[in-house]
Each structure stands twice: as structure tokens, then as C-alpha cells.
Amino acid sequence: MFIAPATAFFAFFLLFPVLAVILLAFTNWTGFNLSQIGWGGVGNFKMLAHDAVLTQALIHTVIFVAVTTVALNLVGLPVALLINTKVVGHDFLRIAMFLPLGLSPVLTAILWQEVLGPYGLINELVVHTLHLTSTPIGFLGNPHLALITVLLASVWQYTGYNMLLYYAGLQSLPKERLEAAAIDGAGALRRLRYVTLPYLRPVIAVVVVLNLIGGWKVFDLIYVLTGGGPNHSTEVLSTYLYEQAFTLNRVGYASSIAVAIIALATVSALMRGRLAGEAT
Amino acid sequence: MSSAGALPTPSTTPRARGERRLGPAARASLSIVCFVIGAVVLIPLVWTLSLSIRTGSDVFSNRLLPHSFRLANFVDAWNQFGLGTLFLHSVIVTLGTVAVTTALSVTAAYGFARYRSRVTEAIFLLILTGLMVPPAAVIIPFFVAMTRLGLYNTLLSVVIGESVFALPFSLLLLRGYIDTIPVELTDAARVDGASQLQAFRYVALPLLKPALATVALFSTISTWNGFLLPLVLLNNSSTSTLTVGLSTVSSEFGALNLQLLSAAAVLAIIPILVVFVAARRYYVQGLSAGAVKQ
Numbered sequence: 001m002f003i004a005p006a007t008a009f010f011a012f013f014l015l016f017p018v019l020a021v022i023l024l025a026f027t028n029w030t031g032f033n034l035s036q037i038g039w040g041g042v043g044n045f046k047m048l049a050h051d052a053v054l055t056q057a058l059i060h061t062v063i064f065v066a067v068t069t070v071a072l073n074l075v076g077l078p079v080a081l082l083i084n085t086k087v088v089g090h091d092f093l094r095i096a097m098f099l100p101l102g103l104s105p106v107l108t109a110i111l112w113q114e115v116l117g118p119y120g121l122i123n124e125l126v127v128h129t130l131h132l133t134s135t136p137i138g139f140l141g142n143p144h145l146a147l148i149t150v151l152l153a154s155v156w157q158y159t160g161y162n163m164l165l166y167y168a169g170l171q172s173l174p175k176e177r178l179e180a181a182a183i184d185g186a187g188a189l190r191r192l193r194y195v196t197l198p199y200l201r202p203v204i205a206v207v208v209v210l211n212l213i214g215g216w217k218v219f220d221l222i223y224v225l226t227g228g229g230p231n232h233s234t235e236v237l238s239t240y241l242y243e244q245a246f247t248l249n250r251v252g253y254a255s256s257i258a259v260a261i262i263a264l265a266t267v268s269a270l271m272r273g274r275l276a277g278e279a280t
Numbered sequence: 281m282s283s284a285g286a287l288p289t290p291s292t293t294p295r296a297r298g299e300r301r302l303g304p305a306a307r308a309s310l311s312i313v314c315f316v317i318g319a320v321v322l323i324p325l326v327w328t329l330s331l332s333i334r335t336g337s338d339v340f341s342n343r344l345l346p347h348s349f350r351l352a353n354f355v356d357a358w359n360q361f362g363l364g365t366l367f368l369h370s371v372i373v374t375l376g377t378v379a380v381t382t383a384l385s386v387t388a389a390y391g392f393a394r395y396r397s398r399v400t401e402a403i404f405l406l407i408l409t410g411l412m413v414p415p416a417a418v419i420i421p422f423f424v425a426m427t428r429l430g431l432y433n434t435l436l437s438v439v440i441g442e443s444v445f446a447l448p449f450s451l452l453l454l455r456g457y458i459d460t461i462p463v464e465l466t467d468a469a470r471v472d473g474a475s476q477l478q479a480f481r482y483v484a485l486p487l488l489k490p491a492l493a494t495v496a497l498f499s500t501i502s503t504w505n506g507f508l509l510p511l512v513l514l515n516n517s518s519t520s521t522l523t524v525g526l527s528t529v530s531s532e533f534g535a536l537n538l539q540l541l542s543a544a545a546v547l548a549i550i551p552i553l554v555v556f557v558a559a560r561r562y563y564v565q566g567l568s569a570g571a572v573k574q
Contacts, residue, residue, distance in 0.1 A: 002391025002480070003400060006384040006447060010407050013422070013444040018413060020421035032424060082314060087307045089314035095557075096318035099325065102556030103549060104505030106523040110530050110545050111324035114331060119340060119538065121327045128342035156321065161567070168568040188302065217414040220507040224527045238416035245420050246512065258417040269412045 018262065024255035031249045044256035053232050054257070057240040060147060061264075064154070064236060065215030071155045072211050073204065076162025081192070083163070084170045094167075097160040105157065105220035112153040112225060116140060143233035146226050150234050154221055158214070162207055169203035170196070212268040216261060237261050325549070331542035339538045353543035361533075361544050362518050366525040369435060370504055373521055376439035377503040378496050381446040385495060386488065389454035390480055394463070404455070410448035415441075415508050423512050433515045441509040446499040453498075453569055457491035458484065494566040497559045504552055522548055 028040035048054050079097060083090045100108065115121045116139035123136040139149045173196060181191045219238040222228060228235035228243070237257055245254035302310070331339060335348040357363065392404045422441060423432075431437040461484060469479040510521040517528040526548055533541055556563065 001476075002395070003388045003403065006388030006451065007403055007407070009384055010410065010444060010447060013425075013440055014410050014413065014418065014447075015406070017418035017421035017425065020424075021418055024420065032427065034424075034428075079317070082310060082317075085302065085307070085310055087302075087310045087314060089311040089318070093314040093318040096321040098560065099553060099557075100321070102501060102553050104507065104523050104552075106505075106507050106527050106530075107545055107549060110526065110541065111328050113530065114328055114538065114542060114545075115324050121323070121344070124342055124344060129344060156324070159321075164564055164567055168564065188306075213412045216412075217416075219414075219416045220523075223507075224530065238414065241416055242419075242508075251420060255420055258420060261414055261417040265412050265414055265417070269409075 021255045021258045021262075024252055025259045027252040027255070029252040029255075032251060037252075040252055044253050047253060048256055048260065053235060054237075054240060056232050057228075057235040057237050058260070060234060061216070061218075061236040061238075063147070064151065064218055065212055065268075067151050068154050068158070068215050069208060069211040071151070072158055072162045073208060075155065075159050076207075077166050077200075077204070079159065080163045080166035080170060081196070083167055094163070097163050099160070100157045101160040101164075103157065106224050108153055108157045109221050109224035112149065112156070113140065116149055140226055141230055143230050146230060146234045150222055150225055153225060154218070157221070158211075162211070165207050165210075166200065166203065169200055173199055209268065209271060212271070213265060216265040216268065237264075328542045328545055328549075331539055332546045333543075334539050336537070336539055350539070353539050354547060357540045357543040357547065360540065361525065361529050363522075363525070363544060363547060365519055366522045369510075369520065370522040373435050373438045373442065373506075373510070374500055374503045376435070377442040377446060378499050380439060380443040381450050381499045382492060382495055384443070385447055385450035385454055386485070386492060387480075389451050389458055390484060392451070393455045393458035394466070404451070407448050407451060410445070411452070413445075415445060419508060419512055422509075426513055432513065435514075437513045438506075438510050438521070441513065442499070442503040442506050446502055449498060450495040453495055453566055454488065454491055456569055457488060461487050490562070490565075493559070494562040494569075497555075497562045498566055501552070501556065501563075 025044055026040055026042065027037050028043060029037045079093065083094050103111075113120070117123070118136040118138070118141070120139075122139070126132045127134065127136055137145070139145050177195050177199070178191055181195050186194065217238075218236060219242070222234055222236055222239050223242065226234040228239040237260060241254045241257040241261070244250045244257065330346050332353055333349055333351065334346045334353075335350050338346060338348040341347065392400055426432050426437040426440075429437075431440070465487075466479040466483050469483045470476070474482065505523060506521070507523045507527070510524045511517075511527075514520040514524065517524050526544060529544060530541055
């Protein structure tokens, strides 16, 4: 009785769409007119395999997920340890890290456009203040730099998330163990290496999976910051799906991209069990 | 629910040994590192703020610090970009989503916590898989369904979409919290003649207030910041929500009117950051509870 409304709501608006998109992936539907749906078999998936842009989008998505996951942890954990020292200034750092988390990816994209755009802060600095180069650096316009810019903006936004999770994990670290290690003569770095990090291992495993799952969801930031360009250099699966479905009206084909995204996200989620298992 | 999540209050307990052992030189250099990293992280926000108060010519003056001060940018941005409508729509969608998500998840979480069977447990786990579904992956059938239901281009369609994506996390969080409430409390109410619904309404629900605040905060942030659903489900960006409206403003005016775009961005940032910072305790609790339980 209590669970019925939520279950029905979920089934109708999420479960049903997931199943529907899998079915749609096997149609050659173009346009959104229901009378024009036709069975397409595995045609879409064959096309996926020969679509050069899709291959790029897949590679960029995997790079995005992998690099953000690694970077968020390589920055987030040390920052959490730094804040946990409670030195003067730790509160300032914590608030600074925390603020970007509350912003929409759309605002993050706008902020970074203003910092890295042709008339942005960095180009003002490099071109007009330091006179290092005469032409603005194309952080967003240069295909070789644009993906790095996207990664940077994403790491800027979400490092606070990892920081908070690690910081919370550190609060339950048994103080006696650290003290025992200190009495035994272990320095700060050795305590970190042999006490703190092993204790955090299960937390790290969970955080890594949360980052992986979050990474597959990227859309807003890239759509607004670069629109997938220039020349598809920041195209990811979700932006390509959006373009195929809502700009080109290739609904069946876009659905097959959706199936690819769901499959990749599922694999990440399944890794959770393994990672957590290893850690305990 | 994990107590580890609370942001620490300024420490009144003696410092742990580990940190006391850091020498003054080490502490001073770590302090400097804190300030430097924090300042670098704040650059995009500070820079946007500095652009938002400049005159048009000052924006392109190649100067790092503002040499003008124009508060009228905020008024101009508000009028020129129709921010009033965009704000109103974002507020409606957010309030609607918070109401729907909270109502659905608290009743269901109570059911999942108190009536455990293989079937309910399986349904619960199925709903949790919703946590990992990227919204873009289901946006096509969702769009088709909303069109067929005659809800395309209504704020209600966005409320439904945001709610369904907020539901799994809310459910996870609330069930974990309900598990910490002793069954005896609601059972006692039943013995005294309360119906199951009354026991829930008058005994369990008041105890759930802190968890409901966390759930409301999370759905507020995710909905206020949501982009894909209003982008697809509302057909006119100038009468859409704030995020969609701003993205259009950014692509149309970003290069010409940087100071107005910045002013609009600042106006959009302020309310959500005020809520976010004021309610950070609930945010952190939800974050760690969700992460630990998953």
C-alpha cells in the first residue's frame, strides 16, 4: 500500500523508458511521428560500428570518465587530508572547494568560458599583461585543447564532492591507531601510508564507483561549454545522442546510442561489487 | 545514518595527537597551501563577479581589475534576458519536484522499511538501479511519452522527469533513516488503536524531519540545476527554466555582452549558493549516508 505510488511512478516514467529505448534501438524510426516506426533489426548497431564520429564520441566518453575519476581522487583525497590537519585556512579551502558543487553545470560552463574564452582572464593575462603570445590561446576553439578544458572544468566542479566523502571517512578513523603508530615512532607520512590509507580503502572503492557512474551522465557541461566541438573534438555519447535525436531526428539510431550508454553505465555499476569485495 | 557526515563544529576537544605533532613550520606551509589552492579554485567566481560590475568598454579594456562600477548591469540583464520568467519557472519546477519526490519517497521508504519480503526487497533494488541511469539515455522515450500524454511544453512534464530521477536517492536515504527508528514506537501507536496510516503520519513522520530536509535539499539542488529535461521538454528557451535560458543567453550574447552575461550568471548563482551554504550540514549528511549505504 505504501510502496505502490512510488513503484508505479518509477515503473511508468523510468523503467518503461529504459525498456522502450532498447526496443527503439531496433527500429529505423526517423522523426517523432509514431506512424513511421519500422523494424530495423540490428541495422543501427551495424551503423554504430562504422560511424567515425561515434567512435570518437565513445573514446572521448571513456577518456572523460577515466580522467575525471582519476583526477577527482588524486586531488580530492589530498585536499581532504589537508583540511583534516585543521591548520589555519582549512575552513577557507573547504568552503572554496564546496561552492562549485552547488552550481549547475551550465553555470560552470559559463564561468569557464569567461576564464578561458578568447577574451577571458587567462588570455588577457597571457596576451596583454605578460605578452607571452600575440594571439589568444584557443582553450575552447582548438580541437587539441578543448577536451582538456572540459576535463578541467569538470574536475573543478566535482572535486569538492570527493573531498567531502573522504573527509567524512577520515572522521571515523580511529585516533588510537594513529596514536599507537606515533608512539612507535612513525612520522606523519608513514602514518598516512600505513594507517590512514589502508583504513580508507573501502571508502576509496565506493568513491571511485560513484565517480564512474557520475561520469557517464555528463551532458550539460559539454553541451554548453563546447557543444561537442570544435569539429567533434569534445563530442561524447550523450551530446551525440542529443544531436542525432533532436537535431537530425534520427530517433532509432539515437536510441542505439542510448543502449550503448546504458550498457557502459551498467558495467561500471557491476564493478562496484568487485571493487568493494577487494577492499574488504 | 552516519554521524561522520556532519561538518565538524569548531573543535572544542583537544586536537588529535597526529596533528599536534606537526611542527610550526609544517603547519605554516600547509596553511599557505590551503590559501593558495582555495584562491585558485575561487578564480572563476571572482572573475565573473569582476566582469559583472564593469561597463561594456571596460570588459574589453584588457585590464585584469575593473576600472568602472556599474550596478545597472544587473537590472539590464534581468530585463533584457527575461530573468523574471526564467526564475519563476525554475522555482515552480523545483517546488513541484520537491513536493512530489518527498511525498512519494517517504511513503514508499516507510513501506520498504517496515514490510520486508523478497518481493518488496526486489522492487527496492530495482528502483535503486535508477541511480545509475544517465538521463540522456532515456530522454527519447520520455519525450515521446510526454508528447503522447499531452504534457509536452508544460512545467509538469519537467516536474515528473526531475522527480523520477530524484526518487531513487531519496528512497535510499529515507529507508536508511527509518531503519534507525525503533519499530516499537509505531507498534505502540498501533496497540493504542491507531491505524497503520495514522501511525505513519503521527509517529514516524515527525521523527523523519531531518531526513526529509536532506531529501528536499538534494532534490532542490538537482532540479534547480537540471538542464536536459527542460531543454528537451520545453520548446522555447526564453520561457524555459533558468539553466536553459542562461545557456541560450551565453551562446547568443556571450561574446558581445560579457558584462551582462556575467551579471545574469551572478544573479543565478546567488540564490542557489545561499541555500547550499546555509543547508550544507544536511547536504554532507545526505552525501555520506548515500555513499555508505549504496
